[in-house]
Amino acid sequence: MAESSQLLLVLDLVGTFAFGLNGALTAVRAVRLDLVGVLTLGTMTALGGGILRDVLIQSLPPATFSDLAYLGAAAAGALVAFFLSLPLERFTVLIVVFDAIGLSVFCVTGATKALEFGLGGVQAVLLGGLTAVGGGTLRDVMLRKVPTVLVSDLYAVPALVGAGIAVGAAHLDLGPLVVAGVAAPVCFAIRMSGVVFELNVPTAPGRGSREQD
Template sequence: MSAQPPLLLALDLIGTFVFGLNGALTAVRATRLDVVGVVTLGMMTALGGGVIRDVLIGAVPPATFQLWYYFALALGGGLIAFALSRKLHRLEMPITVLDAVGLSVFAVMGAGKAVEYGLGVGPAVLLGVITAVGGGTIRDLMIGQVPTVLRSELYAIPALVAATLTVAAMGIGIYGLSAALVAASACFVIRMVGVHFNLNAPEPPGSRDQRR
């Protein structure tokens, strides 16, 4: 895969760190895990989606195991969440914002890498979404929860939009830093609008009545 522009690489690294932080913090809130469990779940959140993508497209060993700084950032995020778990609730909104940045960049980078490895439109879009939400899905399953991406909030939909825009831009030959930032920005805006207005994806008709 071609080298990432410095700005996208920086955002990718920030996303890895924040996903590690957010994933470990979610584990702290939901379970009684020790430091090994908390940090492990943080790292899975940060790295899991990218590993799944790389294995599926045959880019092995996955980039996570070749570039030490991804591993180190995920580990650092998990350790900080464990050490400062009592205080991190005060930073919930900044963490949510940075998590949206990570979601946006991972969706773009995941879809772009899939296209560069020769996948078609549908599979490339799907792998972009998997890159963005796969780690969090693994975390939720390991702590015995229905994955957040399947039950609430606008999370997968923004990633789907970013991945689709990325694949479309590459298909018509205009993909570059500007196009990548536009796709990531679209994901970020949709995600944050969903957070601000507490929006969720549509539910099956009558599902709310059944919960009453």
């Protein structure tokens, strides 16, 4: 159990750092915000999903506030993105990759924490998905973009699949390392396949292709 929560913390911090990088990078590219704006958007992206999760399972104050390592990881990610933004921006794919890392890790930690707080299996899967997509949705709303979770092919789906694997593995009493070691990579692989191969989930019958902006 102690081992489990250790791993949960480490994974949470990895996801927080990745989303901090992603949010800050997005901010620099989309709006060219100043240092405070970049830090703010980076930390909101990084911490938003976890805060939402903790509010809904009533784990308050949120881990973000009770353990300062979260804020540190988020800020570190945002600062790295801010100061390295010029070279990094050549690699647009990095934004997508960091987002996919955060997504993959948070769907597992969200689902696992929900189980620990006594929620049922299906609910834990949903909460894992919410944790994974929450921060990025907040980021997009703040930048006035239609949220990725609405328009992107395979964004919510891999998060729910990852959370589902995590819940299934937990029911089989597999160790936490196994749970995370399978669920997160599967989520990551599905998400990146969607990006690379531009896979689509079906649109409403009789409709042409989606109009994005």
